Amino acid sequence: MLIDHLSIIGVGLIGGSLARALRKAKLVGRITACNRSEVTLKKAVKLGVIDDYSLNISEAVKGADVIIIGTPLSVSEKILPEIANSISVNAVLTDVGSVKGGIVNKARETLAEKISNFVPGHPIAGTEKNGVEASIEDLFVGHRVILTPLKETSLKAHKLITQMWESVGAEVVDLDVEHHDEVLAATSHLPHMLAYALVDCLAGLQERDEIFKYAAGGFADFTRIASSSPDMWHDICFSNREQLVRTLEIFSTHINHIKKAIEKSESDELLKVFRRAKEARDRFNK
Amino acid sequence: MLIDHLSIIGVGLIGGSLARALRKAKLVGRITACNRSEVTLKKAVKLGVIDDYSLNISEAVKGADVIIIGTPLSVSEKILPEIANSISVNAVLTDVGSVKGGIVNKARETLAEKISNFVPGHPIAGTEKNGVEASIEDLFVGHRVILTPLKETSLKAHKLITQMWESVGAEVVDLDVEHHDEVLAATSHLPHMLAYALVDCLAGLQERDEIFKYAAGGFADFTRIASSSPDMWHDICFSNREQLVRTLEIFSTHINHIKKAIEKSESDELLKVFRRAKEARDRFNK
Numbered sequence: 001m002l003i004d005h006l007s008i009i010g011v012g013l014i015g016g017s018l019a020r021a022l023r024k025a026k027l028v029g030r031i032t033a034c035n036r037s038e039v040t041l042k043k044a045v046k047l048g049v050i051d052d053y054s055l056n057i058s059e060a061v062k063g064a065d066v067i068i069i070g071t072p073l074s075v076s077e078k079i080l081p082e083i084a085n086s087i088s089v090n091a092v093l094t095d096v097g098s099v100k101g102g103i104v105n106k107a108r109e110t111l112a113e114k115i116s117n118f119v120p121g122h123p124i125a126g127t128e129k130n131g132v133e134a135s136i137e138d139l140f141v142g143h144r145v146i147l148t149p150l151k152e153t154s155l156k157a158h159k160l161i162t163q164m165w166e167s168v169g170a171e172v173v174d175l176d177v178e179h180h181d182e183v184l185a186a187t188s189h190l191p192h193m194l195a196y197a198l199v200d201c202l203a204g205l206q207e208r209d210e211i212f213k214y215a216a217g218g219f220a221d222f223t224r225i226a227s228s229s230p231d232m233w234h235d236i237c238f239s240n241r242e243q244l245v246r247t248l249e250i251f252s253t254h255i256n257h258i259k260k261a262i263e264k265s266e267s268d269e270l271l272k273v274f275r276r277a278k279e280a281r282d283r284f285n286k
Numbered sequence: 287m288l289i290d291h292l293s294i295i296g297v298g299l300i301g302g303s304l305a306r307a308l309r310k311a312k313l314v315g316r317i318t319a320c321n322r323s324e325v326t327l328k329k330a331v332k333l334g335v336i337d338d339y340s341l342n343i344s345e346a347v348k349g350a351d352v353i354i355i356g357t358p359l360s361v362s363e364k365i366l367p368e369i370a371n372s373i374s375v376n377a378v379l380t381d382v383g384s385v386k387g388g389i390v391n392k393a394r395e396t397l398a399e400k401i402s403n404f405v406p407g408h409p410i411a412g413t414e415k416n417g418v419e420a421s422i423e424d425l426f427v428g429h430r431v432i433l434t435p436l437k438e439t440s441l442k443a444h445k446l447i448t449q450m451w452e453s454v455g456a457e458v459v460d461l462d463v464e465h466h467d468e469v470l471a472a473t474s475h476l477p478h479m480l481a482y483a484l485v486d487c488l489a490g491l492q493e494r495d496e497i498f499k500y501a502a503g504g505f506a507d508f509t510r511i512a513s514s515s516p517d518m519w520h521d522i523c524f525s526n527r528e529q530l531v532r533t534l535e536i537f538s539t540h541i542n543h544i545k546k547a548i549e550k551s552e553s554d555e556l557l558k559v560f561r562r563a564k565e566a567r568d569r570f571n572k
Binding site: 204 | 402431477478479489506507510511534548549556564
């Protein structure tokens with residue numbers, strides 16, 4: 001058994017899917033969970049995702065070998081001081097947050113010597129759906145999980161979490177904390193802002209009904225991520241504020257450049273931008 | 287036979303797919319084509335998409351019952367004066383351009399009394415691929431085709447083109463010319479600009495290799511349209527310049543609003559925008 005006793009704090013899409021996947025792979029003994037809502041916990045038990053639960057977070061982590069923090073970012077940072085004393089000295093702690101800087105800072109403040117058992121993680125998987133009822137056992141198959149181990153992280157803890165993710169079909173890669181937040185601002189956080197801004201912009205136009213009526217397949221693909229959880233993305237924005245604002249500024253200069261080229265009939269410049277983008281996108285596809 | 291002799295000017299993805307679809311439905315007799323490149327025309331004959339061709343545009347439209355202009359927008363406007371005298375008095379003319387204002391103005395200038403046989407059209411279908419080799423017979427099945435008939439357009443011509451598109455599986459709707467260009471600026475032209483700007487922006491960052499390496503599924507969906515034809519989109523931008531610039535400006539205020547909310551920690555405002563967008567996107571999905 002890879003993990004005798006697993007504790008999941010926040011049993012939503014990610015936590016629930018990981019529980020299902022580990023269970024399917026017969027790599028976990030008992031799964032305990034904690035959640036703000038007891039309704040969710042009861043649902044998780046009924047769905048067979050977890051074995052038992054406690055509404056008391058200290059109780060929920062007691063005796064667990066591995067603790068996974070699957071809560072929204074703003075909650076995760078508050079949870080660390082609450083569990084710091086309750087988790088076993090040997091318990092390995094990981095999280096699944098989309099931004100790593102904030103939780104790593106908080107962990108350094110609160111975990112003391114237990115910081116060596118903390119392996120920050122971020123599975124690049126998910127859908128625009130949320131909640132334990134959306135969880136599926138093969139969510140991570142073929143997906144990347146980025147770990148951002150710290151200089152304090154023990155090799156043993158790092159190895160266990162790597163093994164856990166690999167055993168559910170994910171490809172694990174390591175990145176620096178800062179580098180992770182920079183890369184994700186560009187590939188994930190910025191696109192989400194654009195999708196939210198676009199849909200909100202169109203929904204505010206006078207012709208909104210027709211606009212959505214005549215939207216084609218490309219539009220559906222392009223805006224799918226605007227259906228993602230507003231609360232989760234709210235937390236991500238503030239958690240990765242600096243990188244995201246910087247990336248938004250770079251984007252703005254690019255879209256303004258395109259706008260000016262159109263206004264000023266700069267035909268060659270516009271073609272140059274489109275060709276450069278197409279080339280990069282085609283390369284990404286391969 | 288719905289169309290005894292069809293002439294296609296510009297046999298690419300759209301023209302080629304329509305030819306295949308009409309052929310399959312046994313609704314067309316002879317299909318003649320004209321194209322800038324003879325290589326393409328030979329390929330189209332070999333693929334069975336067309337029967338014959340002429341490099342001389344006047345020859346290619348002579349005697350045709352229906353003429354479809356499937357060339358890029360900038361070419362279409364130049365073609366109209368070239369064919370105005372060669373097309374039969376009863377020949378019905380249509381096009382497939384993504385912007386309608388420019389070609390309609392040109393048609394009014396050049397077609398004289400033959401304007402009554404012009405039915406401007408825009409099939410909302412396509413892929414990021416181009417060329418006759420990418421053409422498929424079911425491209426239009428279940429897709430919308432917008433027609434923008436003019437006050438001069440005869441009922442007979444309008445009916446024939448409606449029937450043609452419906453017979454290949456499309457759902458035909460009518461819109462005003464100006465309204466079409468306004469709606470498409472929002473649902474199609476703006477998203478393409480955002481995708482091009484995003485990919486070009488990321489490709490210019492120092493961490494470009496890692497950025498594309500760690501990009502997830504959402505990113506692939508979001509940027510797919512940046513693989514579209516740069517030349518085609520170049521033409522669309524200039525053809526719909528006024529509407530597109532206006533739409534880009536509205537978008538810019540929205541994305542700046544989000545940026546400022548993040549910078550100034552306006553938590554409620556950010557949540558409000560995200561929730562409003564999610565609600566609109568979820569409604570669109572239904």
